[in-house]
Amino acid sequence: MANPGSLNTTAAALDASSGRLGSEPRGARPRRVLSSRNIIIYGTLFVAAAYYLLPLYVMVMTSLKGMPEIRLGNIFSPPVEITFEPWGKAWATACTGLNCDGLSRGFWNSVRITVPSTLVSILIASVNGYALANWRFKGADLFFTILIIGAFIPYQVMIYPIVIVLREMGIYGTLTGLVIVHTIFGMPILTLLFRNYFTSLPEELFKAARIDGAGFWQIYFRIMLPMSLPIFVVAMILQVTGIWNDFLFGVVFTRPEYYPMTVQLNNIVNSVQGVKEYNVNMAATLLTGAVPLIVYFVSGRLFVRGIAAGAVKG
Amino acid sequence: MSHSVSIKDLSLSFGAVKVLQNLDLDIRDGEFLVLLGSSGCGKSTLLNCIAGLLEPTDGQIFIKDRNVTWEEPKDRGIGMVFQSYALYPQMSVEKNLSFGLQVAKVPKPEIEKRVERAAEILQIGPLLKRKPAELSGGQRQRVAIGRALVRDVDVFLFDEPLSNLDAKLRSELRVEIKRLHQSLNNTMIYVTHDQIEALTLADRIAIMKSGVIQQLDDPMTIYNRPRNLFVAGFIGSPSMNFIRGEIAERGGRRVFHTDGVDFSLDGYDANGTLAAGRKVVLGVRPEHVLLDEDIVGSDEIHEAVVDIEEPMGADNLLWLKHAGHVLGVRTGGTRRYRPGTKVRLGFDMAVASLFDAVTEDRI
Amino acid sequence: MSHSVSIKDLSLSFGAVKVLQNLDLDIRDGEFLVLLGSSGCGKSTLLNCIAGLLEPTDGQIFIKDRNVTWEEPKDRGIGMVFQSYALYPQMSVEKNLSFGLQVAKVPKPEIEKRVERAAEILQIGPLLKRKPAELSGGQRQRVAIGRALVRDVDVFLFDEPLSNLDAKLRSELRVEIKRLHQSLNNTMIYVTHDQIEALTLADRIAIMKSGVIQQLDDPMTIYNRPRNLFVAGFIGSPSMNFIRGEIAERGGRRVFHTDGVDFSLDGYDANGTLAAGRKVVLGVRPEHVLLDEDIVGSDEIHEAVVDIEEPMGADNLLWLKHAGHVLGVRTGGTRRYRPGTKVRLGFDMAVASLFDAVTEDRI
Amino acid sequence: MTGQTYAGRPNKLLRNLNAKIASIPMILVAVVIFLGGTIWTVVYSFTNSKLLPRLKFVGIEQYERLWVAPRWIVSIENLAIYGLFTLVFSLVIGFLLAALMDQKIRFENTFRTIFLYPFALSFIVTGLVWQWVLNPEFGIQSVVRSLGWTSFTFDPLYNSEIVIYGILIAGLWQGTGLVMCLLLAGLRGIDEDIWKAARVDGIPMWRTYLFIVIPMMRPVFITTLVIIASGIVRVYDLVVAQTSGGPGIASEVPAKYVYDYMFQAQNLGQGFAASTMMLITVSIIIIPWAYLEFGGKKRG
Amino acid sequence: TDLEVTHWWTSGGEAAAVAELAKAFDATGNKWVDGAIAGSGGTARPIMISRITGGDPMGATQFNHGRQAEELVQAGLMRDLDAVAEREKWREVIKPASLLESCTIDGHIYCAPVNIHSWQWLWLSNAAFEKAGVAVPKNWDEFVAAAPALEKAGIIPLAVGGQAWQTSGAFNVIMVALAGKDNFYKVYKDKDADFAAGPEITKVFKAADDARRMSKGSNVQDWNQATNLVITGKAGGQIMGDWAQGEFQVAGQVAGKDYTCLPGLGVNEIISTDGDAFYFPLLKDEAKSKAQEELASVLVSPKTQVAFNLKKGSLPIRGDVDLNAANDCMKKGLDILAKGNVVESTNQLMSADSQKQIEDLFSEFFANPSMTPEDAQKRFVDIIASAD
Numbered sequence A: 001m002a003n004p005g006s007l008n009t010t011a012a013a014l015d016a017s018s019g020r021l022g023s024e025p026r027g028a029r030p031r032r033v034l035s036s037r038n039i040i041i042y043g044t045l046f047v048a049a050a051y052y053l054l055p056l057y058v059m060v061m062t063s064l065k066g067m068p069e070i071r072l073g074n075i076f077s078p079p080v081e082i083t084f085e086p087w088g089k090a091w092a093t094a095c096t097g098l099n100c101d102g103l104s105r106g107f108w109n110s111v112r113i114t115v116p117s118t119l120v121s122i123l124i125a126s127v128n129g130y131a132l133a134n135w136r137f138k139g140a141d142l143f144f145t146i147l148i149i150g151a152f153i154p155y156q157v158m159i160y161p162i163v164i165v166l167r168e169m170g171i172y173g174t175l176t177g178l179v180i181v182h183t184i185f186g187m188p189i190l191t192l193l194f195r196n197y198f199t200s201l202p203e204e205l206f207k208a209a210r211i212d213g214a215g216f217w218q219i220y221f222r223i224m225l226p227m228s229l230p231i232f233v234v235a236m237i238l239q240v241t242g243i244w245n246d247f248l249f250g251v252v253f254t255r256p257e258y259y260p261m262t263v264q265l266n267n268i269v270n271s272v273q274g275v276k277e278y279n280v281n282m283a284a285t286l287l288t289g290a291v292p293l294i295v296y297f298v299s300g301r302l303f304v305r306g307i308a309a310g311a312v313k314g
Numbered sequence B, C: 001m002s003h004s005v006s007i008k009d010l011s012l013s014f015g016a017v018k019v020l021q022n023l024d025l026d027i028r029d030g031e032f033l034v035l036l037g038s039s040g041c042g043k044s045t046l047l048n049c050i051a052g053l054l055e056p057t058d059g060q061i062f063i064k065d066r067n068v069t070w071e072e073p074k075d076r077g078i079g080m081v082f083q084s085y086a087l088y089p090q091m092s093v094e095k096n097l098s099f100g101l102q103v104a105k106v107p108k109p110e111i112e113k114r115v116e117r118a119a120e121i122l123q124i125g126p127l128l129k130r131k132p133a134e135l136s137g138g139q140r141q142r143v144a145i146g147r148a149l150v151r152d153v154d155v156f157l158f159d160e161p162l163s164n165l166d167a168k169l170r171s172e173l174r175v176e177i178k179r180l181h182q183s184l185n186n187t188m189i190y191v192t193h194d195q196i197e198a199l200t201l202a203d204r205i206a207i208m209k210s211g212v213i214q215q216l217d218d219p220m221t222i223y224n225r226p227r228n229l230f231v232a233g234f235i236g237s238p239s240m241n242f243i244r245g246e247i248a249e250r251g252g253r254r255v256f257h258t259d260g261v262d263f264s265l266d267g268y269d270a271n272g273t274l275a276a277g278r279k280v281v282l283g284v285r286p287e288h289v290l291l292d293e294d295i296v297g298s299d300e301i302h303e304a305v306v307d308i309e310e311p312m313g314a315d316n317l318l319w320l321k322h323a324g325h326v327l328g329v330r331t332g333g334t335r336r337y338r339p340g341t342k343v344r345l346g347f348d349m350a351v352a353s354l355f356d357a358v359t360e361d362r363i
Numbered sequence D: 001m002t003g004q005t006y007a008g009r010p011n012k013l014l015r016n017l018n019a020k021i022a023s024i025p026m027i028l029v030a031v032v033i034f035l036g037g038t039i040w041t042v043v044y045s046f047t048n049s050k051l052l053p054r055l056k057f058v059g060i061e062q063y064e065r066l067w068v069a070p071r072w073i074v075s076i077e078n079l080a081i082y083g084l085f086t087l088v089f090s091l092v093i094g095f096l097l098a099a100l101m102d103q104k105i106r107f108e109n110t111f112r113t114i115f116l117y118p119f120a121l122s123f124i125v126t127g128l129v130w131q132w133v134l135n136p137e138f139g140i141q142s143v144v145r146s147l148g149w150t151s152f153t154f155d156p157l158y159n160s161e162i163v164i165y166g167i168l169i170a171g172l173w174q175g176t177g178l179v180m181c182l183l184l185a186g187l188r189g190i191d192e193d194i195w196k197a198a199r200v201d202g203i204p205m206w207r208t209y210l211f212i213v214i215p216m217m218r219p220v221f222i223t224t225l226v227i228i229a230s231g232i233v234r235v236y237d238l239v240v241a242q243t244s245g246g247p248g249i250a251s252e253v254p255a256k257y258v259y260d261y262m263f264q265a266q267n268l269g270q271g272f273a274a275s276t277m278m279l280i281t282v283s284i285i286i287i288p289w290a291y292l293e294f295g296g297k298k299r300g
Numbered sequence E: 001t002d003l004e005v006t007h008w009w010t011s012g013g014e015a016a017a018v019a020e021l022a023k024a025f026d027a028t029g030n031k032w033v034d035g036a037i038a039g040s041g042g043t044a045r046p047i048m049i050s051r052i053t054g055g056d057p058m059g060a061t062q063f064n065h066g067r068q069a070e071e072l073v074q075a076g077l078m079r080d081l082d083a084v085a086e087r088e089k090w091r092e093v094i095k096p097a098s099l100l101e102s103c104t105i106d107g108h109i110y111c112a113p114v115n116i117h118s119w120q121w122l123w124l125s126n127a128a129f130e131k132a133g134v135a136v137p138k139n140w141d142e143f144v145a146a147a148p149a150l151e152k153a154g155i156i157p158l159a160v161g162g163q164a165w166q167t168s169g170a171f172n173v174i175m176v177a178l179a180g181k182d183n184f185y186k187v188y189k190d191k192d193a194d195f196a197a198g199p200e201i202t203k204v205f206k207a208a209d210d211a212r213r214m215s216k217g218s219n220v221q222d223w224n225q226a227t228n229l230v231i232t233g234k235a236g237g238q239i240m241g242d243w244a245q246g247e248f249q250v251a252g253q254v255a256g257k258d259y260t261c262l263p264g265l266g267v268n269e270i271i272s273t274d275g276d277a278f279y280f281p282l283l284k285d286e287a288k289s290k291a292q293e294e295l296a297s298v299l300v301s302p303k304t305q306v307a308f309n310l311k312k313g314s315l316p317i318r319g320d321v322d323l324n325a326a327n328d329c330m331k332k333g334l335d336i337l338a339k340g341n342v343v344e345s346t347n348q349l350m351s352a353d354s355q356k357q358i359e360d361l362f363s364e365f366f367a368n369p370s371m372t373p374e375d376a377q378k379r380f381v382d383i384i385a386s387a388d
């Protein structure tokens, strides 16, 4: 037989516990892992990530298979027998013509090309964007418009004129020439990128710096540059990727001793006649892409939030 | 006398909006000029022009008798506190303060000394390592002031520098700014909406309205002899009581006549003659409305009823109803009047003002 | 009585910086609460917590007796004026005002009506088509106020809403805000540094210091019976004169003794007994320092010398030297004293305050 | 005093000197390379240059030939379809991803790198992978069919009707990461206070993005738009690596026409004529825009 | 002396072949500096041309036989090899003579041919025909006849990759095989548009229509993916040049047993003389100029020819060498070559521009079933009419 008294006490206890402070919202809102917001956000992210990763999966799997297995033609199946040989081959022994040292051959050349080209092109374009955004002068917009239209010219069309220009300047075939070419072709997009970013920064800061006596360069280096980290990252992503993966300019405008890694990649991948070694191709591509990828990952921390927070009121 | 800043015929428009109109202003060397004016009248714009941050549509600007109209801000020898602060967000407070000095290649120990001193004055010592985003509104404003204070320039432009500070700090800083001005003896152009600040700091006050300077005079003149209705109404809080009426003659003496009552104009110091029948506006500040026993030497008797009483600590603000007008009166904080009380009313004509009803200028 | 906003044991830290510390605050329904406090004491932070824009480290917040600690800002029924305005830069003024209403699906004619009304109150009618970047500082601030005003909410949070407006506009808007509050009868929490605003608007004033509320009382109590030294010094401008000394007994009557002079404590309304020998601080507001003929009913004679005179329009501020102290005195604007003049000095003990020298609390 | 009143306006050329000096590279590039190169191209498009540019004028013959070439017409149509969809989808997807990345999520860096990596990999090979994945024999179609849905058909690269959409799939895969990055950089510039104000105003997140944040990001969007658009106009690798313009000529694009005729067919004149047509189209769009963008307002 | 040589032989077998050239050149006391850039045509050619016109030329560079370097020569940028050719009697030893003819511009010899590749091969999967239950065809007609059986067995009769050059290549092979060498020349050498519109060529288009029908369903791009269909028995056959053989070899298949090769489609055993040649830009440096001549001489020398072509899987350019090590199919080719059943390749006969137009046409034709052979022929005639 049920005891009504005991029922009462449980009810009271329940009451008391629900009335206790602990169950009331208090302090910071707890972070629930499975909130509907999180489910939507991470769900979307994972679905998107799957789409983006699918080809990578195929590439990695293929690169770990031997050629006979690849001929079987199931691109999604994981390798029956994992082999790292294609990777080794792509890096160290794949032949391009007579030189059988794989991608490693052009690696340092690529570095030698990419570093100065990226730096110079970003520097020039950012200063330019800054001049356009903050120090407008008559006629600047006209040149800028030409530049933007230039962004739409398929750049292969410009090869011959540029060959002529470089030849006349006497720097055809040199590293300097190549850096200049990369700077030229990076300029439209980068200048636009920086110009538009700088216009969106509070103009008051620029004014304050001028009052503080800072000149053109000081404002650029001390005020604008530190406030533009995210856009510099984007510019770097654009340029590092573009230049590192560039093949055409790298061979058209330099001599063989400067040939970048992509020449090897192209040679490994793009042979017209003869046998195609897909596993080596994949490995080579992944290896070549490693440097930009590292740049992406490492530069991530520069995507800081609230870059202009606290700067101006109103 | 040499002029520190001299503005000739300055005009500025933003597209169709005319902000400054043929503005002339001469500021003496070492003068402390306060710019007062209603919100949006063009004060900040004027400062920006002086600093060289906005290009005037027309006119010229001289600093130290040098035509600087087209010079770069950095060559003008100015320091400025921006109304919007404009702190460098990526720099610590300390860096914000020292940036201008570093640019000017001031030696390091000197920079440190000045920053330390500014930080002390502004009470932001403990915040030196923070970024602007981590400061409160008032703290940001102090950093903005500090950035100007550390610099050693001829002309300081302060745009509402104390508006977001608490009263205590504000009065402390007011004193510090005054002291700084006296020790450096440089020129200050100071925008404020705080009348106490204006009256205590200024050598001269310029009152602006819609881009035009209405009156440029020393504080007492501005307060007691405002040139026109706008200036009169603008200065003083609570603002001056205005009563429309006309001049009349009563037995050879001029009186101010309104709504059937007369106020004797004895003691009023007119600019010209007071022709009977002229339509005028009488302006009396709340503290110049005399009540009961304060009234001396007057035989008129005007009765009024207390409508509202607003005690404000040191003072007591009364709103009286009298002959169809509402009059604000300021009395001592210890004298209390219940609403409904009847009081006797008089004006201290020696410090009152009469304005032409049409031109609105003082007569 | 029902509480509109109720804060229990609220703490908030930014990393190592503790901004709010176990703060309790109960605000009644329809109350107008003014938050006063020195710059950086945590006022904006508190408003942000109430609005739900900052997450407290600890504690609870109730609005209309509902625990909203974890609720979204939009579900709290609040309107807010940000200290930094936070206008939507790409929208015209009109859009800035109406956007929140559009989202709330308020009918179009109603939106138009409200926007028009707000624009009229704030005198920004001609600016409705402009973008925030094309406004002056004060105009931006008015838009920020407008964005809150158009909304129909239970609780308004105003963070120094009038700080950048000219005195005239400010007093007009003060009246409008008061009127609005009376007509809507919603709760207002209002941060300001302007004491006039605080004293005229507030039902109660909360004085904060370093994240702790020092006193929460109606304006007159705060002004006349400040709970501690901080409150006393914070309220009133120029601020209260503080004189260190001790209680002494002279012929059965308590006196305040300092530097060889005594001031009778007759008429002082003490919280407890005034034990002789207790170290205290005497606080007297400048307007409670009596000069010459104002002194009534006192047989002590204290002589002082006028050091500085600061005329401030309606008032006259004197700095007197007396027995090694400097005392600020406020007198009527028409009474003038040349520096060097000797004056007789007395304190109005009925409105003075005594503080324990150690605890700094009022006794 | 008299001297100063007459101190005239300083020489205009010397004002902003530093800015002008800093703009010299831009001006040089704009004039010498882009303007000069364009004029050069246009001039040679009226010649019958083959392997080497030679000034043997043939009037508008190259253009006549261009506009009767079925391949060119198809290329233009394809570009229109591809361009429209790429523009819309990469902006939408890119912004969506950027907005998600901006939600203070965990592993932000990892996700960002995942979305961005396709951009890093040379398309010669990733194109091949897409070719595989979309191949009906051993790609997605075969996987789905082997799971039991035997009527499933998904062969975008081998169906002339829809091949351009197949290319779009891979194009978006490659390009949206960069769009996301650009927009994320823009989002990071938005002041926290704006968000606060919107939250207090009770504006839902999506409306805040749509009506407040996106308008504030206008400059970044313009940059992104130009980057996407220039990528579209110059699209080449994507097509070569996946379909070589096939099946038949169903997925040809103008840039490929230009290259093929310049370098494979060794008919520079024809290539230049085609690229001139492209340039004219682009200019027709950009010049009025630039006029609107730069024409009116002035700053600082 | 160091001499930089650019070429686009980069795959494994090709590279090994290049090594032979380098070895032979190095043996003369000079040094072969390798500048390999894969991807003929579109990729490598602009690079080479840029280098030459940019004033920083390489020592020697590969081009296909034909007219690719014509303008460089006319621009005076290339060295003539008259002296070497004279000395080494190239006119006599190089067979077929057409090879040297295409190196000759205005009576001067500007290039050294190194090998012959032929297009005219039909590769058949023995397994596929077995599965379909029909005999392995011996010629094109049998092949066409066997197609329905193959289709029934789920096998694509003819694998054709999606790239444009594969389709036009196949068409030209069909033309040579079905219409014969003379008619082929009438069209491509004489550019006789009327003839191209005639019934002889209509026949060829009919056959191309057959090929198109048979190739339906070969959803691949690259030629070697198509070859792979044949290797795995998913397709019955493929028309492809002799380089396809490498794929069969790598897959471990044996000619005759696993696959069958039919030169000239088994109808008309003629092969074309595509192939590669080296050109020598004019250099200022005396020593290098001398080295260039030495290289030219080495390239054509019998020893180098044997070593190189064995590795490369192509045919030598001179008839006086012995290729015992060659495999079955290659031997067939050699025989045909020895008989002189050769035809100049389209590269030699037509400008790249016209070829490209033809490529575009057949690319469209093969992909678009609604395009009738008549329409295609009409367009073909237009191209021929304006071709050069």
Ligand SMILES: Nc1ncnc2c1ncn2[C@@H]1O[C@H](COP(=O)(O)OP(=O)(O)OP(=O)(O)O)[C@@H](O)[C@H]1O
Pocket (backbone or CB within 6 Å): B133, B134, B135, B136, B137, B138, B139, B164, C014, C017, C019, C037, C038, C039, C040, C041, C042, C043, C044, C045, C046, C083
């Ligand atoms: N992100 C932060 N990190 C560290 N400290 C902070 C941060 N934000 C604010 N603070 C500190 O918190 C304190 C309170 O700031 P709050 O903005 O609430 O002040 P306030 O009372 O509104 O001051 P004011 O009157 O100047 O606006 C300040 O001292 C400030 O320096």
Ligand SMILES: Nc1ncnc2c1ncn2[C@@H]1O[C@H](COP(=O)(O)OP(=O)(O)OP(=O)(O)O)[C@@H](O)[C@H]1O
Pocket (backbone or CB within 6 Å): B014, B017, B019, B037, B038, B039, B040, B041, B042, B043, B044, B045, B046, B083, C133, C134, C135, C136, C137, C138, C139, C164
């Ligand atoms: N870019 C602009 N376009 C159009 N009008 C503008 C622009 N900038 C400012 N104004 C207008 O110019 C006038 C003067 O602005 P200014 O900032 O000088 O006012 P202010 O006197 O400083 O006012 P406040 O006291 O409110 O700061 C204002 O009415 C403002 O609306």
Ligand SMILES: [Mg+2]
Pocket (backbone or CB within 6 Å): B043, B044, B045, B083, B159, C136, C137, C138
């Ligand atoms: Mg202003």
Ligand SMILES: [Mg+2]
Pocket (backbone or CB within 6 Å): B136, B137, B138, C043, C044, C045, C083, C159
């Ligand atoms: Mg604050």
